[in-house]
Amino acid sequence: MPAELLCFEHECRARHSVTELIYTCPRCGGLLECIYSGLPTEPERLKRLWRERRLSNLPLDRSGVWRYRELIPFLDTFEHAISLQEGNTPLLDAPQAARYAGLQRLTFKHQGFNPTGSFKDNGMTCGVAQALRLGMRRVACVSTGNTSASMAAYAAVAGLQAIIFVPHGNISFGKLAQALEYGALTLQVEANFDRILALVRQLAERLGIYLLNSINPFRIEGQKTIVVELMDQRDWQPPDWIVVPGGNLGNTAAFGKALREMVATGLIRQSPRLAVIQAEGAAPFYQLWRSADRDRLPRVEEPETLATAIRIGDPVSWPKALYEVECSRGVVEAVSEQEIADAKAQIGRCGIGCEPASAATLAGVRKLVASGVIARDADVVAVLTGNLMKDPDYVYKYHTGQLEAPGGAKLVSTYANRPVVVPPDPDRIAEMLEERR
Ligand SMILES: *Cc1c(COP(=O)(O)O)cnc(C)c1O
Numbered sequence: 001m002p003a004e005l006l007c008f009e010h011e012c013r014a015r016h017s018v019t020e021l022i023y024t025c026p027r028c029g030g031l032l033e034c035i036y037s038g039l040p041t042e043p044e045r046l047k048r049l050w051r052e053r054r055l056s057n058l059p060l061d062r063s064g065v066w067r068y069r070e071l072i073p074f075l076d077t078f079e080h081a082i083s084l085q086e087g088n089t090p091l092l093d094a095p096q097a098a099r100y101a102g103l104q105r106l107t108f109k110h111q112g113f114n115p116t117g118s119f120k121d122n123g124m125t126c127g128v129a130q131a132l133r134l135g136m137r138r139v140a141c142v143s144t145g146n147t148s149a150s151m152a153a154y155a156a157v158a159g160l161q162a163i164i165f166v167p168h169g170n171i172s173f174g175k176l177a178q179a180l181e182y183g184a185l186t187l188q189v190e191a192n193f194d195r196i197l198a199l200v201r202q203l204a205e206r207l208g209i210y211l212l213n214s215i216n217p218f219r220i221e222g223q224k225t226i227v228v229e230l231m232d233q234r235d236w237q238p239p240d241w242i243v244v245p246g247g248n249l250g251n252t253a254a255f256g257k258a259l260r261e262m263v264a265t266g267l268i269r270q271s272p273r274l275a276v277i278q279a280e281g282a283a284p285f286y287q288l289w290r291s292a293d294r295d296r297l298p299r300v301e302e303p304e305t306l307a308t309a310i311r312i313g314d315p316v317s318w319p320k321a322l323y324e325v326e327c328s329r330g331v332v333e334a335v336s337e338q339e340i341a342d343a344k345a346q347i348g349r350c351g352i353g354c355e356p357a358s359a360a361t362l363a364g365v366r367k368l369v370a371s372g373v374i375a376r377d378a379d380v381v382a383v384l385t386g387n388l389m390k391d392p393d394y395v396y397k398y399h400t401g402q403l404e405a406p407g408g409a410k411l412v413s414t415y416a417n418r419p420v421v422v423p424p425d426p427d428r429i430a431e432m433l434e435e436r437r
């Protein structure tokens with residue numbers, strides 16, 4: 001099934017070969033999208049096939065991404081489809097979080113169960129496969145976060161050299177530690193994100209390095225399978241809403257594309273609505289959504305939030321994301337640092353847990369239920385994008401009342417669970433435990 005790259009700009013719509021080494025449209029600089037001449041047409045056959053693959057021991061079938069390869073047919077052969085058995089993430093019912101949000105029920109699709117602990121793995125397995133297919137030997141990205149961790153792991157599996165560019169003095173240790181352990185060459189540069197990106201683009205071209213930043217259209221293809229797997233787990237009964245945090249907005253673009261394609265192939269009857277949640281200090285997409293002029297993104301020069309995975313002031317995928325939110329009759333909301341922190345603790349109390357950016361979903365749902373946008377009896381799935389253990393520093397500070405918002409304002413640890421210091425005295429400990437029954 002031949003695949004092509006289509007320019008996303010209305011005025012351009014140029015088509016390019018999937019084997020061209022490009023990240024944006026060479027004619028106009030627009031975003032690129034994978035398109036296929038005829039997606040599969042027999043939905044019932046596909047559903048059966050995918051269900052059978054769950055019992056298969058073939059690595060490709062065991063991957064929660066490549067299992068759905070009929071919907072991401074950008075490779076000619078699957079010899080380059082390397083896998084860490086990404087995807088296969090659970091749908092978890094969370095009654096306590098539902099009550100917190102004011103809903104009758106709420107389900108989490110937890111992408112933190114991925115091999116490197118975030119949904120970046122769903123996309124990275126495809127991005128690295130594309131790098132191999134193009135014959136590249138080195139891959140690079142600019143990121144201090146989950147993208148680096150994921151790229152480092154998949155490059156290691158594929159036998160590629162991984163090069164990570166890190167803005168100097170702006171390091172998130174949990175995630176950087178993963179990249180170091182997986183063997184990525186890590187370069188700290190004395191410049192901000194945008195400056196480094198320009199530099200890396202130049203270098204990539206000169207040195208033949210494949211870029212795996214979030215603009216990469218093949219990563220988007222892999223991330224589509226998050227919602228395909230979600231529908232499979234629900235026996236193809238779509239929820240009313242899918243809620244996702246918005247940073248660079250690649251996931252929003254991927255989910256919307258997947259939903260459109262699933263409706264087109266008859267896998268689902270109608271599309272759920274997308275709700276994208278941003279942090280107030282890094283909410284250009286929310287500002288765009290609220291403004292009368294949706295043609296220009298009001299970029300945020302100094303984005304600030306403790307939810308570092310969504311601390312993005314100039315999200316690259318915004319034109320696609322805007323299109324997808326509009327197509328799905330969706331909404332965009334923004335939440336405060338306090339709302340994120342408390343929602344995160346509530347997700348923890350469910351025995352589930354997630355990293356700060358993921359908790360923006362629950363905070364956003366709560367707000368959208370309160371304002372009547374989401375009905376109390378709606379069927380809602382919120383996507384938790386990253387694992388609790390990605391940011392232990394945040395967790396410890398919250399529970400010990402030391403968490404500060406970026407401006408320095410103290411956050412209230414509404415659901416603090418402080419560690420208790422006790423003497424090595426059985427009577428005193430017994431007494432204390434008796435009080436806390
Ligand atoms: C990358 C990331 C996000 C943001 O996703 P976008 O596709 O950039 O909008 C949110 N949460 C986590 C944990 C991430 O790693």
Ligand SMILES: [Zn+2]
Binds near residue numbers: 028
């Ligand atoms: Zn173009």
